[in-house]
Amino acid sequence: MTDKVLIVDDEEDFLNIISDRLTARDMNVTTASSAKVAIKKIDEESFDAVVLDLMMPEMDGLETLKVMKERNPDLQVILLTGHATVEKGIEAMKLGAMDLIEKPADLATIVERIKRAKAEKIILVEKKSEERIRDILTRKGW
Amino acid sequence: MMPHRIDPLGEAGLQFYSKVSASISHEIKNTLAVLNESAGFLEDVTLMARKGMNVDMERLHSLAGSMLKQVQRADTIVKNMNRLAHSLDESWTQVDVNSLLELMKNLSERTTVTRGFNVTVAVSDMPVIIATNPFFLENMIWLLLDFAMTVTGDAKTIEMQTVKADPGARIVFSGLDRLTENKFNDFQTERVRLMLAMLNSTLQTDKNNGMITLNLPGNTESPAQ
Structure with a gap:
């Protein structure tokens, strides 16, 4: 099964190239050049991982992360940044980011993080299914 | 101690x-x-x-x-x-205000765009030459731009314009629809007052038209000299 990833960055050239490279690695890539578009996409579709730029016009990465996590707490978000400060990193982790990668990043690192995000998501989905089944069994008294 | x-x-x-x-x-x-x-x-x-x-x-x-x-x-x-x-090479030298304003627009672009603002620069065809401290004039424009973003109207657009005066020059910031006396007073901190004194400059507001003008002197000598 291919990994489904959403890349969010206001740098169109970056989006185009990384999209091509990840697609060549059998990933199903969707791109968004603004936070607004990205939020709309996560409302419409399910993604294994979201790779999100920290600094964007209008709504920055941390604000976007907050909104995304409010809408979908299980969403696996990897932040990408041109200048990671320790404070920003801590804030991002507190808001539920899975990881923070500094630009320019090695593609192998990004791919590895996306795969890890997908694994995390599968664990979360399985855990939820298990809880649901246990809940049904308890309520029905089988 | x-x-x-x-x-x-x-x-x-x-x-x-x-x-x-x-x-x-x-x-x-x-x-x-x-x-x-x-x-x-x-x-x-x-x-x-x-x-x-x-x-x-x-x-x-x-x-x-x-x-x-x-x-x-x-x-x-x-x-x-x-x-x-x-711009730190000389503490008092001749500069072209048009060119300096363009530089400040470019240097502040990431900050202004990230905050959702559009900054435009209107300069005259002829260079507007004054004697000043270039670094602190740039710093003053940066501070004024930062303040302007807090008092801009819904359009979130700020225009910076150079006007040649006789003597000296003026830099006009417009689009500041939410400019009030209180906000302007809050902006004039010790550092702003000291910077204006070192530039031998003054600030003037036109709240009705949402404008702040930075008046730059035409004298060629530093106020510190």
């Missing part, structure tokens, strides 16, 4: 310089990220070609254009940074 007092002007100057440096380093990182991915893409294409797969020549051509664009972008960023660094 007497508590150590930080020089407000020195502190303001350093804060300005470090904010611009942080913004510039972010921009350069972005260009490097694109170039890094482009190099990786070329590596991918080379590997595919070695395996006998077809190479999309058009895609390669567009990639070369994109790389060239990023190199030019980084070059402009570094040139602007270099100009800012050299």
